[in-house]
Every structure is written in structure tokens, then in C-alpha cells.
Amino acid sequence: MTMRALLTALLCSLAFAGCKKGPGWKSESYTNIDVKPQGGDVEIPQGLWARVVESQAPKHEKSKSEHATGPETGEAKSPTTAMEPLKVYLIERNKGVLKGQNIALSFVAGGGQLDLSEYTSNLKGSYSVAFEFMPEVEKGETRVFFLSNSVLRKMSGATIGSGCNTYFELTKSFGQAMKRDGFLVNTSDQRDVSALAGTYVFAQTIDDKIHMATLVIKDDSHRALQCRH
Numbered sequence: 001m002t003m004r005a006l007l008t009a010l011l012c013s014l015a016f017a018g019c020k021k022g023p024g025w026k027s028e029s030y031t032n033i034d035v036k037p038q039g040g041d042v043e044i045p046q047g048l049w050a051r052v053v054e055s056q057a058p059k060h061e062k063s064k065s066e067h068a069t070g071p072e073t074g075e076a077k078s079p080t081t082a083m084e085p086l087k088v089y090l091i092e093r094n095k096g097v098l099k100g101q102n103i104a105l106s107f108v109a110g111g112g113q114l115d116l117s118e119y120t121s122n123l124k125g126s127y128s129v130a131f132e133f134m135p136e137v138e139k140g141e142t143r144v145f146f147l148s149n150s151v152l153r154k155m156s157g158a159t160i161g162s163g164c165n166t167y168f169e170l171t172k173s174f175g176q177a178m179k180r181d182g183f184l185v186n187t188s189d190q191r192d193v194s195a196l197a198g199t200y201v202f203a204q205t206i207d208d209k210i211h212m213a214t215l216v217i218k219d220d221s222h223r224a225l226q227c228r229h
Contacts, residue, residue: 024181025091025130030104037108042199042214048147048167053079055143056205079210083110086202086213087132089182094125097187111213117221120187130182133202133213140204144174147199149227161194164227193219197226
């Protein structure tokens with residue numbers, strides 16, 4: 001299953017929240033873990049970075065760019081960015097899949113890496129993943145982009161994974177899933193790895209500054225399922 005297909009299926013099938021107020025994942029109990037900062041920069045393709053910046057450009061700047069002509073136009077200015085912390089929630093749906101616990105992972109400003117092999121067991125079953133980025137900001141929209149790192153593979157006639165270096169925006173699907181119970185994935189045949197492996201880019205503009213975080217999800221115990229190790 002591709003990431004795009006997964007998101008579509010989730011929007012149609014997630015109904016765990018019922019009559020609860022707010023997202024269902026926020027009412028769960030968690031084991032809290034502070035993730036230590038990790039070295040190394042996250043590589044984002046130029047085309048994806050251009051889409052992120054374009055999605056955050058103020059309307060008046062877009063208008064100027066569209067109508068400006070001649071040498072006075074000049075080169076586009078690099079946007080001002082600020083790195084923000086990120087929180088990721090893993091919610092166990094079948095007993096033992098996450099070793100008998102729900103987990104809340106707090107990442108430092110800028111984000112980090114999440115190795116699924118550190119938190120999942122060898123049992124087959126489902127768990128949900130939810131993300132929290134700048135929850136204190138009530139106005140504005142967080143735009144979310146995904147750079148896949150999962151190898152395409154065939155299983156039971158279906159395509160699993162989104163392919164190497166494929167990227168797309170998932171803001172709408174992401175927003176709706178976070179209002180419910182997050183993204184539901186299953187560990188059978190490592191389908192969770194194929195669905196989630198990749199880089200997530202979160203961005204929101206406040207006062208002409210792009211506030212960002214990136215998260216790399218991987219699984220070091222199943223490297224053959226991933227394009228970049």
C-alpha cells in the first residue's frame with residue numbers, strides 16, 4: 001500500500017473516536033520519552049524544498065513575483081526559518097505490538113529520527129501514529145510534506161510502499177487523521193515500515209518566518225525495505 005493510498009483508506013475507516021471530545025489519541029496514557037538530539041542534516045530534494053517554500057510564501061509576495069518583470073525583479077530572497085520541537089505518539093491497538101505500552105516521543109527543535117525497530121515487537125498487529133507540531137498556535141495551517149524512502153513491492157496483487165524519492169503533500173489527509181486517531185498501520189509483513197518510512201516536513205508561517213520541523217521514520221531491522229539506509 002502506498003502512503004497516499006494509506007491516507008485515503010484511513011480517512012474512510014478511522015472511527016475509533018466515537019463521541020469523544022477531541023482526537024482520540026489525546027485521551028490515551030503514554031510512556032514519555034525525550035529523544036536525544038541526533039547529528040547530521042536531513043537531506044531534502046530541491047524540488048520538495050521549493051514546494052515547501054512556495055506553500056508558505058505570503059500572498060502579497062506571490063502577487064509581486066507573478067507580475068514583476070525586468071531587471072528590477074532581482075533574485076528571490078531566501079526565507080527566514082526557525083526550527084521547532086515535535087512530538088510523536090505511538091498508540092498500541094493490538095496488545096503487545098508496542099511491547100504493551102503507548103509511547104510519546106518528544107523531539108528537540110528541528111525534529112529528529114524515529115527508528116520503529118526500537119518500539120515495535122515481533123508480534124503482528126496494528127498501532128496508530130499521531131504527530132503534534134506547534135500545538136500552541138491556534139491560527140494558521142501547518143503544511144505537511146512527505147518524502148518516501150520505502151521500496152515498492154508487490155504483495156497479494158497490491159503495491160506496497162510509495163517508491164524511492166517520491167514526494168508529495170499530505171496536509172489535508174494529515175489534518176483529518178490527526179483530528180481522529182492518527183494513522184493506523186499494521187506490522188504484518190512489515191507493512192508499517194513500507195507505509196511510514198520516509199521524511200516528514202512540517203511547516204507553518206508566523207510573522208513572515210517559516211517555523212519547521214522534520215522527522216525521519218525508518219526501521220534499522222528491515223533495511224532492505226528502504227531506499228536509503
